[in-house]
Structure formats: structure tokens, C-alpha cells
Amino acid sequence: MAAGKSTTRKKIQATDLMNQVMSDYFYHLNEAATSGKQKVAWCTSVGPAELLRALGFAVHFPENHAAMLGATRMSTELIPEANSAGYSPDICSYLTADIGAWMKNITPLSKAYPGIESVPKPDVLVYNTNQCRDVQDWFSWYSKELGVPAIGISSPKNVVEVTEGHIDDVARQIEALIPTLEAISGNKLDMQRLRETVTLSRECSELWKKVLETATATPAPLTFFDGTIHMGPAVCLRGTQEAIDYYRVLLAELQGRVEAGVAAVDDESLRIYWEGMPVWGRLRQNSDLFAGLRTSVLASTYCSSWIFPSFDADNPIRSMAKAYLELFIVRSDAYKERYIKGMLEKYRIDGIIYHDAKTCPYNSNSRYGLPQRVEADTGIPCLVLSGDLNDLRCVSDEQTKTNIEAFVEQLQERQ
Amino acid sequence: MSDKTSRRTPGPVYVGLDMGSSRSKVVVIDEAGKLLGHAVKKSGTDFSRTAKACLDSALEMAGAEFDDIAGAMSTGYGRSNVGFVTEESKTEIGCLAKGGYHHFPEAITIIDIGGQDNKIIKLDAAGHRLNFKMNRKCAAGTGAFLEEMSARLDVSLEEMNHLARDAREMIKLGSYCTVFSATEVLESIRNGKNVNDIVKGIFYSMIRRVLEMDSLTERVVMTGGVVAHNAYLVEMVDEMIGRPVLLAEYPQLMGAVGAALYARDENQSAGATTAQASSKGE
Structure with a gap:
């Protein structure tokens, strides 16, 4: 492949606002933890954040922190700390990076936000194993380390269709958390406040969906790599007005781009779907590589995983249970195949890349023949990239580059 | 193919350089895709120097001069280290496919x-x-x-x-x-x-x-x-x-041959474009 042409990065103007929103969020968390004015809960990314907010907790998301460790390329130096403590290099590198960072008393928050010295100390750790078992092990480590309770939801997995039985199960587990959380927060659950929080989460989710769907336009106004950055408020601030306000601004800008025909990737000639986790330490590198090949990676399962159409204020707890269960990662391969095929059609995709992340089997959907089945059904070529979300020891830059360039060559031959 | 040919002018030639992690392979072909010269050396630590040495040997074998090179293409891990002859590169996967199909023009699986x-x-x-x-x-x-x-x-x-x-x-x-x-x-x-x-x-x-x-x-x-x-x-x-494997005469050169064929095709394509533009008086 001829060397990719140089590209000019088109900055999304709303980025400055997002940075401010995230800065306010982290300083607020820090204030809550250091002053003791507000109780702090740690929550898995699709854990019961709505419940925690309704009870008045400030909510920290360790997965977001782990992604920051990856994006700042601090993780690879920290993972061995956790490895040496008995947490294998083969398990979740979010877990090992985050625990390693704690063991070394390091956080990227200190560099990004002067005055913040550590992650906010929790009063309670609340998980949902809808993503994986690792989050429970992760929080259990902190529970022992910090002497705070770790409680949560044990979710069904490999769900083909979400049934009333599944929802009953998870809803009851959410309800069972309430007494403990009320005791820790010192607040009685106000159902009206929970309804309002669920309403805010639903609105955030709908706006985020619209943001991502601007990429159905040709050319696409944003890429997967943009999405991984701009999803910050959807991850950390769902259930708040701040996230909604931000996504209204971002959506307006992207709709403006669509109307003006502004492309995220100049001369977009190929449209790619990304299945799996980002390689956080290679976001810029991969973004530049694809852009240089006039290839837009414009849609993904990952960014779309923060779309929750089932949140319903009229039935907050059951709808939370349903939303947490409908998540892609909870579902069977039969569902995942249908979902991916729908996305390939919706975004008019030329090729699909599966990231096989060494330490994240739950987000690596290339291990049970799914790529071959989807390709056979759709005729859309696929590529499986070996790598990892946070452990760059598992990433070969040269192999990644060769694979991507060869895949683009292959797709170009079909045009 | 003899390793030494008498000095001659073969006309325009095309060069493929496969700068592999272990060995560097360079071939020289003619317009018809016929292999005129080739060389293989350990890649070592200086890809550029190894490529030059390979190119000199391959050109000599082909009876050609550097100025006879009408197009060149590189591939392999060291593909960006041969700027003295070309800035153009293709992936080794593309070049192996090109070279493989050149030798065996049918539906094939290349290992x-x-x-x-x-x-x-x-x-x-x-x-x-x-x-x-x-x-x-x-x-x-x-x-x-x-x-x-x-x-x-x-x-x-x-x-x-x-x-x-x-x-x-x-x-x-x-x-x-x-x-x-x-x-x-x-x-x-x-x-x-x-x-x-x-x-x-x-x-x-x-x-x-x-x-x-x-x-x-x-x-x-x-x-x-x-x-x-x-x-x-x-x-x-x-x-x-349970079935015979197909082998080219020089299996190690397949990627380099593919690169040279790409160089030839791109040169011919550019020539056709120029001719078309001339005929339109552009």
C-alpha cells in the first residue's frame, strides 16, 4: 500500500465543552471524597448508576479510570504490579491497570486535573456482572483493601431474548441493594427522584444515539475514535442534566457537519465497522492510520453500548433491569449476529474489523465463529486484529498496520 | 535461469523489493513479467544497505542498469527503508496474492x-x-x-x-x-x-x-x-x-515478484492515462 497521505485532524468544536464537563465532574467527585460532604459510590459502567444518583451518591466509574490509564499509556507499566500480586496478565487489563495504579498510588487524574491527588475514596462499591465476572473480582479487591462493602447484581449471560423472568431476577437484585445503600448514604430512596434520574438517563441515551447515528451520513461526520472520547459524559454522567446539555451541543455541531458535507475523514472512500474494545493506547495512531487510507471507521458496538432504549420513568426499577440486560455484551451470539448485521446495513459498511482483545474475552466476539457466519451471510469482508484494550504488551504495531493496510487493499479491489 | 547473463539492454525493467524481517528479496522483471534477475540476502540491521546490495546483484543478473528501472515497488517490514529506489509500497499480503496469481492464475489458497x-x-x-x-x-x-x-x-x-x-x-x-x-x-x-x-x-x-x-x-x-x-x-x-501443493520455481521470491508486477501495472496504467490525456489534447 502506498504510504498513506498526511491528514489534517478536524477538531470537533464541542470538545472544549466536553473537557469542561468532565473536569467539573472529576473535581466534584474529588470534593465529595475529600470533604466527606457527599458519599461516593464506585459503579461498573452499566451498573445501577441511576439508583446511586437517586440516593445522592457521587458516582465514580473505575472502568473510565482504567480507560484513562490506557489512553495515557500508563497502563502497561502498572499492569505488572497487579500481576505480581496474583492477578494474571491473562485477565482484564482494566482491572490489572487500575489495581496496579492504586498499588503505586498513581492516577492520570492528578496530571489532568491539578489538585486531585487520587481517585475518590469510595464508601461503597456497586457492580453488575452483566459485562463480566472480572468487575466483581475487581471491586472485591478494593473492598478488602479499603474496608468498604462491595455489593451488586449477578447478571444472566448469553441471553437470547430478554424475558420477564430475567427482568424479575435483576429487578429483585436491584431492590435488594436499596436497604444497604440507604444505610450508607443516609438517605431514604425517593422514588420520584429515581424516576427523574431514569428520565435523564433515557434522554442522555437518546441524544447519544442521535450523535452516533449522524455517521449514517456519507461522508460520516465523526469516527469511532471520536466516539470513544465523546462518550465520556454518557459513561460518567448518565442520569444528569450536564450530560444532556453536552450532547445537545455536540449533536447540533455534527448535524451541521452533515448538512455542510463535512467529513471526519477527507475523501472518505471506505466505511468500516469496529467490533470490540478500542486499543486505548493507540487511538491517535489508529485514527491517523485509517484517515491516511481514506477509510472511515465510523460505527462500533462499543460506543453504541451506552444506548438504553428501555429506561422508563413509569417503571424505573424494572426498566433499569431491562436496560442492563439488553446490553450487547449480555446477549447470545445469535442476538449479536442479528445486531451486527443490522448495523452493517444501517451504516452501509464495506468491511468489519473485530478486535480480539487478549485480556477481554467478553468483548472479543471473534472466538466462536461469529465473523465467519456474519461474512457468509452478508458478503461483507472481515478482519480479526489481535491486540488488547490496555496491555500494549499484547499489541504488535507492525502486524496491526500490515493487517489494516492489507484489508483496505482487499476492500479497494472490490470497489 | 543462469546466474550470469551477458551484458545487454533488456529495455525497461521493473523492480520488486520484499524487505522481510529475516531475508531481503529483490527481483527484476520485464514488461511481460518474466523474471530477469533476483537476489536474496539476510536483512540484517540496515535495510537500505541490504536492499542496495540486492538490487545491484539483481540488476547485474538481469543485464540492466539502474536507469532502466521504469518502476519499483517495495513490500515487507522494511518497505519504507528503500527510498533510494521507490517510495511506493504495498503490503506483503497484496504482493503475495499478486505474485501467486501470476504463477497460478486460478482460485488458490496461498500459504x-x-x-x-x-x-x-x-x-x-x-x-x-x-x-x-x-x-x-x-x-x-x-x-x-x-x-x-x-x-x-x-x-x-x-x-x-x-x-x-x-x-x-x-x-x-x-x-x-x-x-x-x-x-x-x-x-x-x-x-x-x-x-x-x-x-x-x-x-x-x-x-x-x-x-x-x-x-x-x-x-x-x-x-x-x-x-x-x-x-x-x-x-x-x-x-x-491429501493433495499436492503447488510451488513456483522460486517460492521465496513470490512477494518480490508481486511487488514488481504492481510496479509494472501502475507504470502501464500511468502510461495509459497519459496517452489518453494526450489524445484529448489535454
Whole structure:
């Protein structure tokens, strides 16, 4: 492949606002933890954040922190700390990076936000194993380390269709958390406040969906790599007005781009779907590589995983249970195949890349023949990239580059 | 092909440079795609210098001068280190496909065993790539694996082919990890096993690692240096897949030939565009 042409990065103007929103969020968390004015809960990314907010907790998301460790390329130096403590290099590198960072008393928050010295100390750790078992092990480590309770939801997995039985199960587990959380927060659950929080989460989710769907336009106004950055408020601030306000601004800008025909990737000639986790330490590198090949990676399962159409204020707890269960990662391969095929059609995709992340089997959907089945059904070529979300020891830059360039060559031959 | 030809002017020639992790391969072809000259050297640490040395040898063999080069294309890990002759590059997967189809113009599956990685590339009857796979981040089944085993056994790479051929039995290696396999080899040595049988087991292990990467459809073409220097390994593949493998005259040069063919096609395409523009008076 001829060397990719140089590209000019088109900055999304709303980025400055997002940075401010995230800065306010982290300083607020820090204030809550250091002053003791507000109780702090740690929550898995699709854990019961709505419940925690309704009870008045400030909510920290360790997965977001782990992604920051990856994006700042601090993780690879920290993972061995956790490895040496008995947490294998083969398990979740979010877990090992985050625990390693704690063991070394390091956080990227200190560099990004002067005055913040550590992650906010929790009063309670609340998980949902809808993503994986690792989050429970992760929080259990902190529970022992910090002497705070770790409680949560044990979710069904490999769900083909979400049934009333599944929802009953998870809803009851959410309800069972309430007494403990009320005791820790010192607040009685106000159902009206929970309804309002669920309403805010639903609105955030709908706006985020619209943001991502601007990429159905040709050319696409944003890429997967943009999405991984701009999803910050959807991850950390769902259930708040701040996230909604931000996504209204971002959506307006992207709709403006669509109307003006502004492309995220100049001369977009190929449209790619990304299945799996980002390689956080290679976001810029991969973004530049694809852009240089006039290839837009414009849609993904990952960014779309923060779309929750089932949140319903009229039935907050059951709808939370349903939303947490409908998540892609909870579902069977039969569902995942249908979902991916729908996305390939919706975004008019030329090729699909599966990231096989060494330490994240739950987000690596290339291990049970799914790529071959989807390709056979759709005729859309696929590529499986070996790598990892946070452990760059598992990433070969040269192999990644060769694979991507060869895949683009292959797709170009079909045009 | 003789290694020395009399000095002549072959007309415009095209150069393909396959700067592999282990060996650098350079070929010179003519307009018809005929191989005029070639050279293979250890890549070493200075890709540019190795490429120059290879190019000089290949041009001399072709009876051509540097100025005869009408187009050049590079490929391989060191593809961006040959700026003295070309800035143009293609992936080795693309070049292997191009070279493979040039030699065997039909639907084929190419198995390439390289120094650092293996590839399986599937082409349709028109030569279009249907898909490809590279090995994961693991040296098992690659030339690097063979080099490691050669050092462990204290036999040269050149000896391995006939050692395996003369084996009476085969010591199978159970692991797909190069380090674990080396331990198994040492254990076999300690237990007084026959070196020939161990080498055959090493060949078998390599082949298994490659064959488990993908299913094999259509006719199978093998390429790469390991194949070029170990005919017995190819015979073992024939037996394992139950049909004969196709080999070009120079399996190690397949990527370089593909690169040269790309250079020729792009030159002809540019020429056609220029001619078209001229005819329109542009």
C-alpha cells in the first residue's frame, strides 16, 4: 500500500465543552471524597448508576479510570504490579491497570486535573456482572483493601431474548441493594427522584444515539475514535442534566457537519465497522492510520453500548433491569449476529474489523465463529486484529498496520 | 535461469523489493513479467544497505542498469527503508496474492511461511483476495521457530531438511509455544531420542500451527523461504492435506515478484492515462 497521505485532524468544536464537563465532574467527585460532604459510590459502567444518583451518591466509574490509564499509556507499566500480586496478565487489563495504579498510588487524574491527588475514596462499591465476572473480582479487591462493602447484581449471560423472568431476577437484585445503600448514604430512596434520574438517563441515551447515528451520513461526520472520547459524559454522567446539555451541543455541531458535507475523514472512500474494545493506547495512531487510507471507521458496538432504549420513568426499577440486560455484551451470539448485521446495513459498511482483545474475552466476539457466519451471510469482508484494550504488551504495531493496510487493499479491489 | 547473463539492454525493467524481517528479496522483471534477475540476502540491521546490495546483484543478473528501472515497488517490514529506489509500497499480503496469481492464475489458497509471520490468503478465480489471515503474536510455525530449534539442536538450518527426510519416526511436540517446544526438544535430547526424529517432529509442529489458522480451499500454493529450503516439509504438507501443493520455481521470491508486477501495472496504467490525456489534447 502506498504510504498513506498526511491528514489534517478536524477538531470537533464541542470538545472544549466536553473537557469542561468532565473536569467539573472529576473535581466534584474529588470534593465529595475529600470533604466527606457527599458519599461516593464506585459503579461498573452499566451498573445501577441511576439508583446511586437517586440516593445522592457521587458516582465514580473505575472502568473510565482504567480507560484513562490506557489512553495515557500508563497502563502497561502498572499492569505488572497487579500481576505480581496474583492477578494474571491473562485477565482484564482494566482491572490489572487500575489495581496496579492504586498499588503505586498513581492516577492520570492528578496530571489532568491539578489538585486531585487520587481517585475518590469510595464508601461503597456497586457492580453488575452483566459485562463480566472480572468487575466483581475487581471491586472485591478494593473492598478488602479499603474496608468498604462491595455489593451488586449477578447478571444472566448469553441471553437470547430478554424475558420477564430475567427482568424479575435483576429487578429483585436491584431492590435488594436499596436497604444497604440507604444505610450508607443516609438517605431514604425517593422514588420520584429515581424516576427523574431514569428520565435523564433515557434522554442522555437518546441524544447519544442521535450523535452516533449522524455517521449514517456519507461522508460520516465523526469516527469511532471520536466516539470513544465523546462518550465520556454518557459513561460518567448518565442520569444528569450536564450530560444532556453536552450532547445537545455536540449533536447540533455534527448535524451541521452533515448538512455542510463535512467529513471526519477527507475523501472518505471506505466505511468500516469496529467490533470490540478500542486499543486505548493507540487511538491517535489508529485514527491517523485509517484517515491516511481514506477509510472511515465510523460505527462500533462499543460506543453504541451506552444506548438504553428501555429506561422508563413509569417503571424505573424494572426498566433499569431491562436496560442492563439488553446490553450487547449480555446477549447470545445469535442476538449479536442479528445486531451486527443490522448495523452493517444501517451504516452501509464495506468491511468489519473485530478486535480480539487478549485480556477481554467478553468483548472479543471473534472466538466462536461469529465473523465467519456474519461474512457468509452478508458478503461483507472481515478482519480479526489481535491486540488488547490496555496491555500494549499484547499489541504488535507492525502486524496491526500490515493487517489494516492489507484489508483496505482487499476492500479497494472490490470497489 | 543462469546466474550470469551477458551484458545487454533488456529495455525497461521493473523492480520488486520484499524487505522481510529475516531475508531481503529483490527481483527484476520485464514488461511481460518474466523474471530477469533476483537476489536474496539476510536483512540484517540496515535495510537500505541490504536492499542496495540486492538490487545491484539483481540488476547485474538481469543485464540492466539502474536507469532502466521504469518502476519499483517495495513490500515487507522494511518497505519504507528503500527510498533510494521507490517510495511506493504495498503490503506483503497484496504482493503475495499478486505474485501467486501470476504463477497460478486460478482460485488458490496461498500459504506463506515467513521469518516472523505466516499468512493464509485466499484468492478467487479472478485473482481477487477473498480474505487473509496472519498468525497471532506468536512465533510458532514461523521461520523464527525453525531458527530457534536449529540453535537448540545445534544443527544448521541447511541440514534440517535432510535430517527430517531420513527420520524413521517422529517425535511430536505438544505445545504451540516456541519456548515450551524448545523445552520439549531438550527433553527429547536428554532422553536420547534421534535428532532426525526430533527435526521431523519440529516440521510437523510448524505445519500444524499453519494449518490451524484457516481452512484450506481450492488449490494450495506455498511460498516463503522455509518452503524454498525445505522440500521435505512441503512433501509432509502434501501428505497431511491429501493433495499436492503447488510451488513456483522460486517460492521465496513470490512477494518480490508481486511487488514488481504492481510496479509494472501502475507504470502501464500511468502510461495509459497519459496517452489518453494526450489524445484529448489535454
